[in-house]
Amino acid sequence: xxxRAQVAHVANLARLQLAEAEVEIFAKQLNDxxxxxxxxxxxxxxxxxxxxxxxxxxxxxxxxxxxxxxxVDPEALLNCAxxxxxxxxxxxxxxx
Amino acid sequence: MRENYEAVxxxxxxxxxxxxxxxxxxxxxxxxAHPNANxxxxxxxxxxxxxxxxxxxxxxxxxxxxxxxxxxxxxxKFDRKQYFYPDLPKNYQISxxxxxxxxxxxxxxxTEEGREKRIGITRLxxxxxxxxxxHAGSDRLxxxxxxxxxxxxxxxxLCEIVSEPDMRSGAEAAAYAQELRRxxxxxxxxxxxxxxxxxxxxxxxSVRPKGSSKLGTKVEIKNMNSFNxxxxxxxxxxxxxxxxxxxxxxxxxxxxxxxxxxxxxITMRVKEGSSDYRYFPEPDLPPIVLTAAQIEAYRSAxxxxxxxxxxxxxxxxGLNAYEANLIADDRSVAEFFEAVVATGAEPKPAFxxxxxxxxxxxxxxxxxxxEIPLTPAALGEMLQLIADxxxxxxxxxxxxxxxxxxxxxxxVKDLVAAKGLKVxxxxxxxAIVTEVINSHPKEVxxxxxxxTKLLGFFVGQVMKRTQGKAEPQTxxxxxxxxxxx
Numbered sequence: 291x292x293x294r295a296q297v298a299h300v301a302n303l304a305r306l307q308l309a310e311a312e313v314e315i316f317a318k319q320l321n322d323x324x325x326x327x328x329x330x331x332x333x334x335x336x337x338x339x340x341x342x343x344x345x346x347x348x349x350x351x352x353x354x355x356x357x358x359x360x361x362v363d364p365e366a367l368l369n370c371a372x373x374x375x376x377x378x379x380x381x382x383x384x385x386x
Numbered sequence: 387m388r389e390n391y392e393a394v395x396x397x398x399x400x401x402x403x404x405x406x407x408x409x410x411x412x413x414x415x416x417x418x419a420h421p422n423a424n425x426x427x428x429x430x431x432x433x434x435x436x437x438x439x440x441x442x443x444x445x446x447x448x449x450x451x452x453x454x455x456x457x458x459x460x461x462x463k464f465d466r467k468q469y470f471y472p473d474l475p476k477n478y479q480i481s482x483x484x485x486x487x488x489x490x491x492x493x494x495x496x497t498e499e500g501r502e503k504r505i506g507i508t509r510l511x512x513x514x515x516x517x518x519x520x521h522a523g524s525d526r527l528x529x530x531x532x533x534x535x536x537x538x539x540x541x542x543x544l545c546e547i548v549s550e551p552d553m554r555s556g557a558e559a560a561a562y563a564q565e566l567r568r569x570x571x572x573x574x575x576x577x578x579x580x581x582x583x584x585x586x587x588x589x590x591x592s593v594r595p596k597g598s599s600k601l602g603t604k605v606e607i608k609n610m611n612s613f614n615x616x617x618x619x620x621x622x623x624x625x626x627x628x629x630x631x632x633x634x635x636x637x638x639x640x641x642x643x644x645x646x647x648x649x650x651x652i653t654m655r656v657k658e659g660s661s662d663y664r665y666f667p668e669p670d671l672p673p674i675v676l677t678a679a680q681i682e683a684y685r686s687a688x689x690x691x692x693x694x695x696x697x698x699x700x701x702x703x704g705l706n707a708y709e710a711n712l713i714a715d716d717r718s719v720a721e722f723f724e725a726v727v728a729t730g731a732e733p734k735p736a737f738x739x740x741x742x743x744x745x746x747x748x749x750x751x752x753x754x755x756x757e758i759p760l761t762p763a764a765l766g767e768m769l770q771l772i773a774d775x776x777x778x779x780x781x782x783x784x785x786x787x788x789x790x791x792x793x794x795x796x797x798v799k800d801l802v803a804a805k806g807l808k809v810x811x812x813x814x815x816x817a818i819v820t821e822v823i824n825s826h827p828k829e830v831x832x833x834x835x836x837x838t839k840l841l842g843f844f845v846g847q848v849m850k851r852t853q854g855k856a857e858p859q860t861x862x863x864x865x866x867x868x869x870x871x
Binding site for chain 1: 405406407412413414420421422423424425426427430432438439440441442443444463468469470471472519520521530531532533534535536537662664667669671672673674675
């Protein structure tokens with residue numbers, strides 16, 4: 291069960307401001323999702339001895355050679371930012 | 387008061403791997419580049435990009451883990467560590483959580499009492515570095531109205547190495563960090579430059595009454611950029627905690643900053659629990675799978691490590707522990723030393739010359755031993771010329787500056803001959819001794835009357851006439867023989 295306090299805690303970590311009514315709605319929705327996934331537990335007997343996995347596709351990590359190659363001009367990337375100053379990305383005040 | 391308490395110290399060290407590119411993209415991994423010159427859509431966390439692991443970063447991390455006696459996991463994986471701060475463009479850091487690359491290692495330090503002590507290593511994992519913030523309008527976060535971000539460092543490959551809480555003093559912690567850096571430098575996987583942040587050290591310190599097995603509340607200290615600062619910060623923090631407990635206060639679990647100027651630690655923030663990072667498996671990166679054969683191949687390619695060199699130098703070369711520590715500190719110096727000994731030179735004089743005059747010259751000119759014209763072969767030959775008394779130690783010292791600063795055309799022997807520096811013995815020397823004695827009849831008379839201290843006077847005169855080339859022992863013997871006949 292996800293309670294209101296947990297929703298408020300996660301919202302705080304995610305820097306989200308939720309109204310009281312929204313906390314209520316999200317708590318209910320998150321619990322619905324958990325209950326939906328919970329159905330998988332009915333498969334427990336069939337899953338005996340199956341290793342937990344974190345992904346659906348088999349395979350091991352591909353690697354690339356350690357060679358420098360810059361495809362995009364950093365200047366173009368800086369121009370995508372909401373705000374820049376010289377070649378820095380400019381962000382709003384962090385601590386109010 | 388402090389002697390009634392025991393400190394328990396563990397270190398978390400982040401080291402930047404010395405690869406050419408970042409961990410998940412092809413951007414250059416260089417310190418000091420123009421802000422945001424080394425960025426691309428991947429390390430800026432733009433939507434739809436895919437991280438691809440740098441093979442070299444993986445290789446370096448495996449080498450470091452093996453050199454630290456860790457067990458390499460046959461299967462490990464990357465996870466996303468969530469926290470929101472502008473130094474992290476994706477709002478998560480790709481790290482490793484429950485299945486790190488390596489666990490259960492150790493390294494050996496020498497305590498102040500000269501004992502060997504093994505420090506356990508809990509785990510070693512790979513992750514990406516974060517960017518750097520500049521806080522505008524103030525040198526501190528709190529007073530600034532906005533901040534500037536440089537993502538050059540975002541995505542630089544890191545190894546995080548976590549120790550067991552095995553250290554008991556600031557000195558032990560500094561010794562651990564030093565030995566760790568030495569090993570990483572031997573491997574060539576990290577340059578270990580603490581000023582530039584390629585090796586960063588976080589310390590966990592708690593204190594407890596002696597004899598207690600229960601751990602006290604731990605405090606994390608950050609912001610130490612030298613081994614000396616690590617030692618002083620820990621010793622300060624131990625005193626602070628002991629004083630607080632003695633005063634009946636409770637230790638708060640928090641992160642504190644070491645202030646170099648005031649030589650104290652100050653509160654930075656109260657620590658968040660690790661569950662607040664909401665780790666989950668990185669879906670874009672399949673697991674790292676390593677076979678036993680691959681791991682063994684890496685292991686067999688490891689160079690001889692500092693501890694092995696120190697032991698071998700004592701056993702094979704007869705150096706004492708202090709000397710062995712000193713010469714094995716830097717791999718290139720140790721290899722130079724070994725190459726000199728391989729020419730047939732005696733280890734002890736080779737040690738003395740390298741750690742003495744040669745090191746002094748290197749320090750003075752800010753050079754590495756690999757950057758000077760002097761070769762191990764030339765130094766070996768010079769030591770041979772001293773050993774067979776072709777030249778004196780004094781002549782060798784006069785010769786050294788040239789050998790250190792200019793490429794040698796032929797052999798050292800040729801140079802000695804060309805400069806006429808060969809030691810003088812035999813008939814040539816005897817003639818000069820006779821000459822000196824004949825031109826000082828008064829002193830000869832005094833000597834024969836019992837003032838034997840005048841021997842030094844005669845030797846000095848001979849040295850003067852030969853410009854220091856006279857072989858000292860032969861000179862002594864010749865003068866005595868002539869005066870006492």
